[in-house]
Amino acid sequence: MASRSFPEMPTPSSLLSAYASMSTSIMLFRTMFDQLFPRQLRRYVVDAVRFYWKPKSSKLTLVFEEKDGMSMNHMFEAAEAFLCSRINPDSERLRITKSVKENHINIKFADSEEVVDSFEGIKLTWKYVRHQPQPSGGGGDDSGYGGGKNSSGGSFSLERKYIELKFDKKYKETIITSYLPLIIKKSQELENEKKVVKLHNLQSYGGGPGGFKESVNLDHPSTFDTLAMDPKMKKAIIDDLDLFLKRKDFYRRVGKAWKRGYLLYGPPGTGKSSLIAAMANYLKFDIYDLQLMNVGSDSSLKKLMLRTSNRSILVIEDIDCSIQLPDRKGAMPMFSKLPDVKPVRDSQFSLSGLLNFIDGLWSCCGDERIIIFTTNHKERLDPALLRPGRMDVHIHMSYLTTEGFKTLAANYLNIHDHHWRFREIKELINDTKVTPAEVAEELMKSDNSEVVLEGLVNFLKRKKTEDEITKDGVHYGEGEVREPKKAKVIS
Template structure:
């Protein structure tokens, strides 16, 4: 078929038509910009893009850092696991290392992507970190609102839709198990404390540092029988997950450490943490203003951890379970004092043994006190404080361990030992006092002579010391027997139902 070039319009006509169309489009665009809001324009463009974009076969799983009030175990596991999948093509990373960390800690920067393969299937992880500001009203009525910084972190896991069941049923459990193994290999015990008072923001933040305390059961100046009982109880607790589930109890354990200052309560806590590789959460009750704060704090603690409340008898004055009396006006409305702190003994009891205490596994709760008799009996019952451990004054066996640890003296027939052990039996001296004396010289003989002088001086001023004359006359038999029984297994009281 022949084409006649005479039918093609001239170039001037084509350019004229193009100019007219361009002018019309510019006129329409100007009118739209003037009369149609930009938000409406963007909405229309998004709708057009949605209907005309190419379809994809990919599915995306969002793994957020927090799940409501609790942490997200999958997020933590993914962060740990993906640190072992670093590729050379990654452009931005955040690294850190603390004193006792095994290797460098690696975290991801904004929008970094990591490829992974499982059973021949390619998966892609992407890290997203959003920062936003919000206003949160503080609970203290005398304080204005404060501006707090809130962060949102999450991973996006992308993969082909046809592998969705495989990812959910096999890949995610695989990541969880691998993360447990990696954590066990790199585990460093951490000490957590509140970053701010719990009542002053809607989010509770625990700050942590590496636990540098070197205490172990081998270095504790404690009766061997007592150590053995505690270790056996800890081992029995950590291996009884199915037992606790079978009998319908929360997987937790409570210990009460009581005794005079300087007897090693804090050292025992550190030894337990180092033995089990459990993190410690040190809770100051003075930072807690109401019962709801305790629930928030409990939900922000990890599994396999130790919650410690030291000096519970004097940290804060707990109102009784009935609460303070409230006055009423003529209309029957109840009025409580403005400065009343809604933190009660009942709230503390529910915290350690109520429904909220079951929100977590493998947790240990430890209270310490210098005066057990000052505590409400409700705190001491079984299910709350399961084992009561009396941290007593130093015993001869404890002294031998201190001499071995501090001075490297292992000979039980050392000339000073007999006199020192005899004085320790008949007076009240703490392990901390003896340890301080042993540290005053690197020479073992000089240090032991100094300890003898210290004990002689203390014996003269100690009203509880039993003199040799009292022993010979028989007047001090009861006191001496009481001191000799101090560190045997009777110092551990198992509270049973």
């Protein structure tokens, strides 16, 4: 039988000799490489080798930027709200916030904090990132992240915020089609449960491009129950708001932007601001307060408007005396020469720019929005603002009525039944032009209801005498400016 021959195994000494020879060659090659090639070239070669030979990652990262162009990214807001309910007890860094008027502590993510979630057995890693760019001396850019000059001449830079979601690539379809819609649904439920109405102050950077908003919680106690208004007027406003909320499909079917315009007009102290707060509390809509005097151009106005969210109320108070608005031909409206009208700083801001956001092409940039103008003198407004389709509902905030006084008496004096002084007070109210604010001030002068009502009677008598003597020439409720045919009027 033939015997098999096996190759001889290398001896340990031969292995050590080969290893020493290879190490010497590598060291010699590295020494020659370092001596013959400059550092920049060596770094380029090493980076190139690492780039072409690096292993492909099996992970996919989705980035949720805070802004999508000039608009806010709804997915970022949804992810941020959702993740606040998924904070890990083992988290090492968290942001804690609480305003003076809030009753609870807000727990949010800190920079670079990670949260691990699971969906249908898929591991998902979330990471919150806040990046502050270096201050820049250049002008602001359209991205919303560039630098520029503020109103005091100093430089500013906008903070960039984004959220990363990392998972295995093979689950991409499942995450996009199932997990992300779940995030949106959950965030909406959380928002409805913890909704806090906020008041935002829209401002621009010294009239330059871009802008920013400051916000506080709106802790205004005004509701439709506390408003000193005629009950029929209250019901008409509430019914109009309810109908507006239910007509999303209707607005889309007829080809109109889902928005509603209200014009509140009447003398000072009749409750225009209180009505706005009551509407916000009823709808749970944020309020955006826009001061037109701080807007330098149509471009600035557009960027400020795009920073407003859906389900919000945009308020421009005292529009008749805030600014001079050049019309489409560049001329000033008739009321621009009145003494209480302040000139706008930059003539680039025009009436057409404002109208474009009310019912023009830019009006469709957002859903479920309410626009409110207030004025003490409706007759001073440019007719273009009163055309049908712009201010859908005109609400006349008149002087105090007897029904309104009943509400004030219940709110301030806790008197819900008839009082022996009410008859005289109601007769004086019917014969006197007195605002709810004036009567409310009288009702706060004492804790004794009898003393308060006696003082109110004396006040109304003096007011009636003054009205008979003084003729100011301004009458609300009589000689009103004719309403547009299709504008709904509540008075």
